[in-house]
Amino acid sequence: MLLALALALVGSVSAGGERSSAVSQSFPLYNAGEHVDGFPLAAVLRREDTANYVSFIYGDCVAEDDAGCAPPVEIQVWLSCHRNLGLYGGGAVAGAPLEQIVARGVPALIFDGGTRLELETGRATVVVFAGTRARLIRIVAALRALDGTVLPEHPLAQPARGRERGAMNC
Amino acid sequence: MHRLALLVVAAASVALVGTPALAHFDAAARYTHKACPASAGNRIDPINVVFTTWGTWRRAESQVEAHAGWTAVSGSAQHFVDHGGCAQMHTQRASGQGSRFHARLRGQHADPTLGWTATAVAHHEDLVLFPVPCGHAVDANGPSGSGFDQARDELERRFTSAGHVSSRVWWGNTQSFKQCDGDYAASDGWTVFIQLHQAGDS
Numbered sequence: 001m002l003l004a005l006a007l008a009l010v011g012s013v014s015a016g017g018e019r020s021s022a023v024s025q026s027f028p029l030y031n032a033g034e035h036v037d038g039f040p041l042a043a044v045l046r047r048e049d050t051a052n053y054v055s056f057i058y059g060d061c062v063a064e065d066d067a068g069c070a071p072p073v074e075i076q077v078w079l080s081c082h083r084n085l086g087l088y089g090g091g092a093v094a095g096a097p098l099e100q101i102v103a104r105g106v107p108a109l110i111f112d113g114g115t116r117l118e119l120e121t122g123r124a125t126v127v128v129f130a131g132t133r134a135r136l137i138r139i140v141a142a143l144r145a146l147d148g149t150v151l152p153e154h155p156l157a158q159p160a161r162g163r164e165r166g167a168m169n170c
Numbered sequence: 171m172h173r174l175a176l177l178v179v180a181a182a183s184v185a186l187v188g189t190p191a192l193a194h195f196d197a198a199a200r201y202t203h204k205a206c207p208a209s210a211g212n213r214i215d216p217i218n219v220v221f222t223t224w225g226t227w228r229r230a231e232s233q234v235e236a237h238a239g240w241t242a243v244s245g246s247a248q249h250f251v252d253h254g255g256c257a258q259m260h261t262q263r264a265s266g267q268g269s270r271f272h273a274r275l276r277g278q279h280a281d282p283t284l285g286w287t288a289t290a291v292a293h294h295e296d297l298v299l300f301p302v303p304c305g306h307a308v309d310a311n312g313p314s315g316s317g318f319d320q321a322r323d324e325l326e327r328r329f330t331s332a333g334h335v336s337s338r339v340w341w342g343n344t345q346s347f348k349q350c351d352g353d354y355a356a357s358d359g360w361t362v363f364i365q366l367h368q369a370g371d372s
Binding site for chain 2: 053055061062068072074116
């Protein structure tokens with residue numbers, strides 16, 4: 001039900017707006033289905049302010065007064081012209097060593113002790129947050145395009161962003 | 171152009187840490203935690219402000235009071251990670267007791283280029299009393315960014331208005347955090363570096 005609502009609301013996300021070029025372009029959404037690793041899809045967030053992405057949150061946590069909490073799994077989908085692996089300077093970010101891998105056939109980086117992975121596919125950058133490296137890998141395996149063009153465990157489309165040319169225009 | 175300059179700053183920071191034996195600013199941990207030991211499961215807030223250039227936590231605390239006027243001290247404790255070690259914050263300051271700006275700070279390793287440093291998690295939070303009284307909740311993502319982004323921007327505005335130099339570095343710590351009112355808030359991934367020492371300082 002939530003997924004159907006998400007599809008209806010953000011099935012094709014416009015990249016228009018003040019920070020984008022006049023040409024509005026859509027980008028495909030990816031998530032891990034209705035459940036992943038035992039966690040149900042709990043929320044779909046559309047952020048379009050100082051950041052521009054769609055977030056799929058799986059599972060729940062208990063927030064308290066003055067202390068938020070981290071949901072067990074989150075998948076964010078950004079336009080790669082806004083967020084891409086090129087932001088990390090080809091190997092490290094502000095002192096933190098990066099782990100470069102190939103995930104589902106596309107370039108990816110692992111951060112934060114194996115609890116965050118970013119990969120580029122097509123015009124999108126998919127950012128996965130999970131509590132452990134093992135869970136992170138399982139979620140990446142479960143990624144699928146909401147428009148049905150990419151199934152779980154199948155190769156992802158190669159990045160549209162030209163590495164030599166840097167970020168593409170939005 | 172602005173972002174390019176920031177990436178240069180980031181690259182400079184990277185260059186600093188090529189020799190592990192030397193003390194340096196550790197940017198590997200980008201969240202605070204509810205308790206130690208730190209884990210991905212007990213993350214609370216994204217780090218979004220770094221005070222540099224004689225950025226001791228005492229000095230940062232004093233200048234947050236002076237420039238932003240945040241003098242209230244109430245709030246729960248959080249924990250920071252530095253070079254793999256987890257420790258409780260050193261201090262916190264807020265703009266009031268109800269809906270307010272709030273920042274928690276901890277002094278970190280000195281760095282050959284950045285000097286003394288302190289990291290901070292800043293946010294704007296509402297005091298939520300209805301429909302379910304739950305207490306302080308960071309503002310959800312909105313037109314001005316999340317509560318995390320609003321407070322970072324407010325500190326940057328206040329400090330630069332007072333003559334301090336600032337720059338932004340992409341950290342990508344955009345994980346969402348559920349708040350006690352059921353909303354979610356996340357950083358937009360940019361961390362501001364604020365130099366506490368000014369050219370006129372002795």
